[in-house]
Amino acid sequence: xxxxxxxxxxxxxxxxxxxxxxxxxxxxxxxxxxxxxxxxxxxxxxxxxxxxxxxxxxxxxxxxxxxxxxxxxxxxxxxxxxxxxxxxxxxxxxxxxxxxxxxxxxxxxxxxxxxxxxxxxxxxxxxxxxxxxxxxxxxxxx
Amino acid sequence: xxxxxxxxxxxxxxxxxxxxxxxxxxxxxxxxxxxxxxxxxxxxxxxxxxxxxxxxxxxxxxxxxxxxxxxxxxxxxxxxxxxxxxxxxxxxxxxxxxxxxxxxxxxxxxxxxxxxxxxxxxxxxxxxxxxxxxxxxxxxxxxxxxxxxxxxxxxxxxxxxxxxxxxxxxxxxxxxxxxxxxxxxxxxxxxxxxxxxxxxxxxxxxxxxxxxxxxxxxxxxxxxxxxxxxxxxxxxxxxxxxxxxxxxxxxxxxxxxxxxxxxxxxxxxxxxxxxxxxxxxxxxxxxxxxxxxxxxxxxxxxxxxxxxxxxxxxxxxxxxxxxxxxxxxxxxxxxxxxxxxxxxxxxxxxxxxxxxxxxxxxxxxxxxxxxxxxxxxxxxxxxxxxxxxxxxxxxxxx
Numbered sequence: 001x002x003x004x005x006x007x008x009x010x011x012x013x014x015x016x017x018x019x020x021x022x023x024x025x026x027x028x029x030x031x032x033x034x035x036x037x038x039x040x041x042x043x044x045x046x047x048x049x050x051x052x053x054x055x056x057x058x059x060x061x062x063x064x065x066x067x068x069x070x071x072x073x074x075x076x077x078x079x080x081x082x083x084x085x086x087x088x089x090x091x092x093x094x095x096x097x098x099x100x101x102x103x104x105x106x107x108x109x110x111x112x113x114x115x116x117x118x119x120x121x122x123x124x125x126x127x128x129x130x131x132x133x134x135x136x137x138x139x140x141x142x
Numbered sequence: 143x144x145x146x147x148x149x150x151x152x153x154x155x156x157x158x159x160x161x162x163x164x165x166x167x168x169x170x171x172x173x174x175x176x177x178x179x180x181x182x183x184x185x186x187x188x189x190x191x192x193x194x195x196x197x198x199x200x201x202x203x204x205x206x207x208x209x210x211x212x213x214x215x216x217x218x219x220x221x222x223x224x225x226x227x228x229x230x231x232x233x234x235x236x237x238x239x240x241x242x243x244x245x246x247x248x249x250x251x252x253x254x255x256x257x258x259x260x261x262x263x264x265x266x267x268x269x270x271x272x273x274x275x276x277x278x279x280x281x282x283x284x285x286x287x288x289x290x291x292x293x294x295x296x297x298x299x300x301x302x303x304x305x306x307x308x309x310x311x312x313x314x315x316x317x318x319x320x321x322x323x324x325x326x327x328x329x330x331x332x333x334x335x336x337x338x339x340x341x342x343x344x345x346x347x348x349x350x351x352x353x354x355x356x357x358x359x360x361x362x363x364x365x366x367x368x369x370x371x372x373x374x375x376x377x378x379x380x381x382x383x384x385x386x387x388x389x390x391x392x393x394x395x396x397x398x399x400x401x402x403x404x405x406x407x408x409x410x411x412x413x414x415x416x417x418x419x420x421x422x423x424x425x426x427x428x429x430x431x432x433x434x435x436x437x438x439x440x441x442x443x444x445x446x447x448x449x450x451x452x453x454x455x456x457x458x459x460x461x462x463x464x465x466x467x468x469x470x471x472x473x474x475x476x477x478x479x480x481x482x483x484x485x486x487x488x489x490x491x492x493x494x495x496x497x498x499x500x501x502x503x504x505x506x507x508x509x510x511x512x513x514x515x516x517x518x519x520x521x522x523x524x525x526x527x528x529x530x531x532x533x534x535x536x537x538x539x540x
Contacts, residue, residue, distance in 0.1 A: 007174065007177065008277050008278070008279060009277065009279070010177065010178060010181050010277075011181045011184075011185055011266045011276035011277045012263055012266045012277060012279075012285075014178075014181055014182055014185045015185050015188075015189070015262045015263055015265055015266050015276070016259055016262065016263050018185055018186065018189050018262060019189075019255070019258045019259040019261075019262035019263070020255065020259065022189065022193070022258065022262075023254065023255045023258050023259075023409055024255075026235060026405045026408070026409070027239075027405055027406070029235060030234075030235040030236070030237075030239065030404060030405050031239070033235070033236060034235065034236055034237060034238055034239060034404065035238050036238060036239070037238065038240070040243075042240060043240065043241075043242050043243040044242060044243065044244075045242045045244060045245075045304065045305055045306035045307075045309075045401060046306055046308065046395065046400055046401060047306070047307065047308075048395070052244075052306070052307075055244065055305060056304070056305045056306055056307045056309070056310040057302075057305060057310075060310075060314060061314075064314055064317075064318050067318045067321070067322060067495070068318070068321065070499070071321040071322060071324070071325065074325045074503070075321075075324070075325070075328075078325065078328040078329060078332060081329075081332050081510075082284055082332060082335065082341065085332045085333075085335040085336045086335055086339065086340055086341050087339070088336050088339065088514065088517060089336070089337070089338070089339025089340075089517065089522060090339055092517055092518060092521065092522065093522075097517065097518045098518065101514050101515065101518045104510075104511070104514050105511065105514075108507060108510070108511060111507070112504075112507065115499070115503065115504070118499075119499075119500070124495065124496070124499040124500055125492070125495075125496075126491055126492030126494075126495045126496070
């Protein structure tokens with residue numbers, strides 16, 4: 001038997017198909033029996049009874065972008081860490097654990113430096129404090 | 143065949159002769175066909191069981207919250223109100239389907255399906271017992287982490303496509319929360335992968351034993367802390383209280399599914415409750431010994447020796463014991479999840495981000511390094527083994 005046996009992924013495909021079947025089936029079954037009386041007011045977005053003003057697809061807070069950037073760094077890190085972690089035990093048994101441990105430590109150290117930098121810069125704070133460093137310049141002129 | 147349900151059944155002679163007979167009848171090797179049929183049947187069973195557990199989860203949630211708040215809870219439909227989830231399901235199917243006129247219709251319909259696909263796909267590698275497991279992928283836990291993050295995409299798309307301010311806020315919060323808490327959860331998982339030396343679910347569980355002192359939870363202090371980091375992160379990843387900011391009903395109406403009606407909302411809810419079961423199952427598999435039963439009862443070997451049972455019967459009994467072991471532990475964790483929800487108040491967004499990036503992520507990194515150093519220093523022995531050896535050699539001197 002070859003090491004790459006795609007038959008083991010058969011249940012994954014079956015389960016995804018079943019998920020589509022459950023979702024599609026229940027929605028289709030509903031479409032046969034549920035009422036359908038759309039009107040203009042019912043089809044507006046809910047804003048607590050007021051008529052919606054503008055679209056929701058507007059500029060969004062940049063803090064979410066910063067979080068996403070930090071996430072990508074750590075996500076790549078964990079993806080790269082998985083293979084090293086998976087072979088660590090076997091390498092340790094044949095006496096190469098030290099080498100692997102050093103590489104894990106070095107790799108993590110770089111990342112820790114990254115998170116410490118973000119922390120120092122205040123990018124991990126959700127509400128940025130208005131201390132001396134990033135006070136708005138307009139306020140200072142007055 | 144590498145996969146476990148099929149390989150478990152292929153031990154019996156009937157199946158082998160069935161495959162041989164079918165091959166002769168059809169004129170080609172029927173083993174793949176038979177494997178497909180077995181997989182389809184068991185995938186159907188698992189989906190049915192999981193849908194029931196998801197439904198009963200909503201019932202348990204309401205009943206337990208009622209108990210905690212000195213109310214009665216649902217008690218009209220069926221005995222003790224147990225059939226409430228069926229009534230809810232029927233109601234959701236009967237409800238009118240409203241898609242707001244400004245919404246992005248394709249993405250709006252896609253989002254709940256993505257959530258459901260992501261959760262159902264993870265069910266393939268959840269280890270129910272050593273024989274009853276759909277796929278023992280060699281990248282098991284990695285695959286599970288990847289598939290589970292589809293839910294985050296579904297949550298964000300749902301919030302974005304609705305074109306409603308409440309939904310947009312909920313979707314944005316959901317996306318940032320799910321991706322943030324994925325980091326400490328994944329780092330805790332990597333620490334356990336270090337201890338087990340493999341990514342497949344079987345490897346992860348086989349490194350543990352049935353009794354608590356053989357669990358990875360008590361392997362070393364770092365793994366012990368890792369369990370709590372993982373569990374807190376898993377709560378946040380499944381949008382459960384105290385981390386239910388994406389749907390925060392008192393501030394965002396209903397968050398990312400504000401505009402969803404009827405069965406589409408039902409699919410979101412179903413996906414959420416099954417996902418809670420899956421993350422509890424992963425916590426059990428990684429830290430709490432998985433399906434292992436004490437005294438190696440799961441293999442059925444002891445039953446053959448002591449009681450003189452037939453090998454196959456003993457093995458089947460063992461499988462049921464393993465199923466019982468896995469489901470008991472998982473459902474206890476499920477109870478804890480619900481308990482936490484009705485005990486703790488919701489966090490603020492800034493507290494949420496502080497907890498993730500300033501506490502859980504550094505702790506998880508520390509645990510990872512700690513586990514690696516422990517493995518290197520003590521050659522992979524658990525703290526109990528070390529204490530036992532120390533006590534034994536100490537006793538020898540006196």
